Amino acid sequence: MQAIRVTLFAxxxxxxxACISAGPPPEPEVPPRAPVLVPELVNVSISEVKIGEEVxxxxxxxxxxxxxxxxxxxxIPVEYAVAPPNGIWDISFVVVPPPFDAFVTQxxxxxxxxxxxxxxxxxLRGARVMGGDGAIERRRRTRG
Numbered sequence: 351m352q353a354i355r356v357t358l359f360a361x362x363x364x365x366x367x368a369c370i371s372a373g374p375p376p377e378p379e380v381p382p383r384a385p386v387l388v389p390e391l392v393n394v395s396i397s398e399v400k401i402g403e404e405v406x407x408x409x410x411x412x413x414x415x416x417x418x419x420x421x422x423x424x425x426i427p428v429e430y431a432v433a434p435p436n437g438i439w440d441i442s443f444v445v446v447p448p449p450f451d452a453f454v455t456q457x458x459x460x461x462x463x464x465x466x467x468x469x470x471x472x473x474l475r476g477a478r479v480m481g482g483d484g485a486i487e488r489r490r491r492t493r494g
Contacts, residue, residue: 365429379423385422385444388413391481394486406467407490409477411443413462418455419448423463425479438474439468459472 392412399408411425428440445461448454468474476489 373455
């Protein structure tokens with residue numbers, strides 16, 4: 351009887367030690383969120399910038415998101431095989447939403463992307479930045 355009791359306690363101890371050493375189950379991995387168009391475009395501006403001997407059309411944009419936690423704001427120019435016939439280049443303003451399980455602040459937050467620079471050519475007349483609520487187009491001032 352004593353041997354059975356000792357064996358039983360030994361088995362319980364081994365089972366408990368296996369549970370303790372295993373620890374809590376791992377957290378399920380939350381897949382990263384894909385970038386989306388910024389929900390609201392606030393402002394877009396363009397300017398001519400000279401860097402060294404080259405001149406660029408610099409495009410700046412400001413957007414607004416509904417909560418905190420949005421990251422990686424970017425202006426991504428559309429890649430054309432042939433320049434657009436109207437001379438207006440399209441640029442997508444994208445941002446990564448917060449993870450599904452994140453605690454975020456309430457209220458609207460402004461986000462700004464790093465400016466994008468397009469090589470200034472004779473056929474470049476302006477830029478159109480696209481967001482979730484539409485697009486804002488800015489044209490270069492032409493002389494003469």
